[in-house]
Amino acid sequence: MNKAITEGLVLMPRAFADGLDMWSREDGRPGSATYEGAPEAVLETGDADFGDCLELVKTQAVQCLRYMGQTPIRPGCYLRVTAWVKAVSGNLPQVRIATFAAAANGDHVGGAVETGTAVTLATYGEVCEVSAIIGTGNRPGVDMAWGRDAAYAHVGLDLTGPAGGVVRIDDLVVEDVTSVFLREMMDWVDVRDFGARGDGRTDDTAAFEAADAAAGGRSVLVSAGDYWLAGDVTFHSPVRFEGCVAMPAEKRLTLIRNFNLNSYIDAFGDEAEAFRRAVAVLFNYSDHDSLDMMGRRVELAAPIDIQAAVANKNSFSMRRVIRNGQFYVRPGASWETDVVASVAKYQRSNARQLTDVANIANIPVGALVEGVGVGREIYVRAKNVSARTLTLSQPLYAAASSQDYTFRRFKYILDFSGFERLDKFVLDDIEFQCDGASGGVMLPQQGLAFHIRDCFITRPKDRGITSIGEGCAGLTVDRCQFLSNEQPLPAQERTSIALNVNANDCKLRDNRVVRFAHFAVLSGSGNMIADNHWFQGDDEPDGLRQAGIVLTQPNVRSTLTGNYIDNSFIEWTNEHDAWPDFGTGDSFGGLTVAGNNFTAIDVARWFRWIVIKPCGSGHFIDGLNISGNVFKAINGDIARIEHVDTTHAELNMARACNIVVSGNTFAGVEERVQNPVTLRFDTNSAARNWPLEFAPHLPFGGGVRNVVCVVAEGPIMDASGRPVPAMPYTEVEQGAARSKVVLGWPDACRGRVSVTARIDSAL
Structure with missing residues (x-):
């Protein structure tokens, strides 16, 4: 910085040889007495040291010399005034730089320091340099700090001490020395000033630490260069990167004052x-609970193994958040699915393990397991190569004792599966642009309260969010958008799944899910599925549909409320049960489906919205509430809303208990079901036995097991037209389908009755 250059300021006084009429013997202001024609001042030419100079006899106690021109003073600009003086004869005086501080209107700036440090001339003929620095700021090294009131100065010097001495004075010099104060004026220090080389080879760790220690509240500048850091470096000061750093994988660069992704991108390039x-530091106590991606888009050529990035931890239980950014996949070989074929043995007594696994070394943890009798979304949770065993996320319901298996390891943008346990982790406001090449997120092996909110998972290749163990315990997915890569395909050809869950207490709320094979495969219980919209239709006439929600445990203790269930159905199975036949314990129960909007457009007549599919015999329903829903078929009616898939086994409806199907509305549904169901019957010819058919209205193929009440509407009349005062008795489960009730009367009679019947026991 040099104002004389950058702004054209005239700083230098005129030379003495140009005339002494511009040199005042007072304060330098206009009208003050000058040295022009004064007997004590003479121009000397040809001095051996100075050439042309001023020779001055000291006649006053303080002999003043001031330049009458105005030397401008600017905020942030620092001027050094220098004089070279030598004693010629007589008494030896003291010399000091002296000035007059003037405001813009010419008034004196009161209280300003206007003299520098005095220097005594000790020897005749010895040139002595005297200088002082003027500026507006009160900084170390500034002799005259005038503040912002000063606009210009009359610069010069004073001779003090005994009178009678003769001195010679060379032309005064005024120079801009702002650069001397530049480091102090700026709010940063440069690592190069502390020994950093930036050559990519020298270890600059110590220099970085020294710069941080010296910053004193200012920022640290890592100026242009390539810096090798062999050790951990922590910046307690803000830091700005013009150059890039490199360091061993296990070492960490911690930016406490500006911990965000932008800073790390600047640092590592x-x-x-x-x-x-940045993630490694997030898990290592950076004094921050969250990593802000600052809205940046990060392009990835390969998956990010989060545990490998952290490296020094296999478990972590403190809350951590990654937020506000986008990941974009660049397709390539690193995203290809690993496929391994193998032969293994399975025993139901060891339900979550495959043994004697061939080719086990090549089977990756996190691989999807495929084979006969293998339920959906079963993954390799762990492996023991020496023992040749694989640990599975769920049991197999009908696997042979020895058979062929296929293992598919999908790739994910963020892969947390290396963590044995991870609790309270949050992904917030992130878009996963999978581009049909990768999945979104693979969860840790174990953990509690993983939370994904306000995220977009766009065009995942196979899976959006995958759990390979119990890292999904208490999983919460809120307000996310899942957009399939298979949207143009007919529904039955889609294979991608938005998410799966193995553990309990999952919460899926306010999500929007577009055209996957399934929205969610849920193996745990205690699920809350609320206010989501998932739709899985296509443009096919009389189209086929797949399940939106798949529940794979019989007693689920779960609720589906307030959802928009669009062109898909709820499938309830026990395919994650190594002993699928009912023995003891709980069968299908604990499910509430309430207040949902079910829609189907241009589907086959046999489409159903609620399907129960037992994988073993002897199962029944004990606790099911389907109420307050809207069922609407568009562009073609469907027969019913519910169905029992008997591919593997039937339900034992003779043991059904606590089933409520009520308060629903239907459009485009031919046979409307209820339980309990109330129907009106007219018998026009007198008879002792009235057979009453309930079949079209009984859900899940159940028969009439109980009659709750019989109410006569009007008089019951005998053949002669006389009222019959007797009450009938009931016989239930009549007919081949057990769907009839027979009312038995003491005498033949006719009339109208309303009968309320149930397919279950109310208790």
Whole structure:
């Protein structure tokens, strides 16, 4: 910085040889007495040291010399005034730089320091340099700090001490020395000033630490260069990167004052590497609970293994958040699914393990297991190569004792499966642009309260969110958008799944899910599925549909409320049960389906919205509430809303208990079901036995097991037209389908009755 250059300021006084009429013997203001024609001042030419100079006899106690021109003073600009003086004869005086501080209107700036440090001339003929610095700021090294009231100065010097001495004075010099104060004026220090080389080879760790220690509240500048850091570095000061750093994978760069992804991208020069480095610090007490991606888009050529990035931890239980950014997949070989074929043995007594596994070394943890009798969304949770065993996320319901298996390891943008346990982790406001090449998120092996909110998982190749163990315990997915990569395909050809859950207490709320094979495969219980909209239709006439929600445990203790269930159905199975035949314990129960909007457009007549599919014999329903829903078929009616899929086994409806199907509304549904169901019957010819058919209205193929009440509407009349005062008795489960009730009367009679019947026991 030099104002004389940058702004054209005239700083230098005129030379003495140009005339002494511009040199005042007072304060330098206009009208003051000058040295022009004064007997004590003479221009000397040809001095051996100075050439042309001023020779001055000291006649006053303080002999003043001031330049009458105005030397401008600007905020942030610092001027050094220098004089070279030598004693010629007589008494030896003291010399000091002296000035007059003037405001813009010419008034004196009161209280301003206007003199520098005095220097005594000790020897005749010895040139002595005298200088002082003027500026507006009160900084170390500034002799005259005038504040912002000063606009210009009359610069010069004073001779003090005994009178009678003769001195010679060379032309005064005024120079801009702002650069001397530049480091102090700026709010940063540069690591190069503390020994950093930036050559990519020298270890600059110590220099970085020294710069941080010296910053004193200012920022640290990592100026242009390539810096190698062999050790951990923590910046307690803000830091700005013009150059890039590199360091061993196990070392960490901790930016406490500006912990965000932008800073790490500036530091490492690569978005993916920067994200890994920032995540490593997030898990290692950076004094922050969250990593802000600052809205940045991070392009990835390969999955990010979060545990490998952290490296020094296999479990973590403190709340951590990654928020506000986007990941974009660049398709390539790193995203290809690993496929391994193998032969293994399975025993139901060891339900979550495959043994004697061939080719086990090549089977990756996190691989999807496929084979005969293998339920949906079963993954390899762990492996023991020496023992040749694989641990599975769920049991197999009908696997042979020895058979072929296929293992598919999908790839994910963020892969947490390396963590044995991870609790209270949050992904917030992130878009996962999978581009049909990758999945979104693979959860840790174990953990509690993983939370994904306000995220977009766009075009995942196979899976959006995958759980390979119990890292989904208490999983919460709120206000997310899942957009399938298979939207143009007919519904029955889609294979991608938005998410799966193995553990209990999952909460899926306010999500929007577009055209996957399934929205969610849920193996745990205690699920709350509320206010979501998932739709799985296509443009096919009389189209086929797949399940939106798949419940894979019989007693689910779960609620589906307030959802928009669009062109898909709820499938309830026990396919994650190694002993699928009912023995003891709970059968299908604990499910509430209430207040949902079910829609189907242009589907086959045999489409159903609620399907129970037992994988073993002897099962029944004990606790099911289907109430307050709207069922509407558009562009073609369907027969019913519910169905029992008997591919593997039937339900034992003779044991059904606590089933409520009520308060629903129907459109485009031919046979409307209820339980309990109330029907009106007219018998026009007198008879002792009245057979009453309930079949079209009984859900899940159940028969009439109980009659709750019989109410006569009007008089019951005998053949002669006389009222019959007797009450009938009932016989239930009549007819081949057990769907009839027979009312038995003491005498033949006719009339109208309303009968309320149930397919179950109310208790």
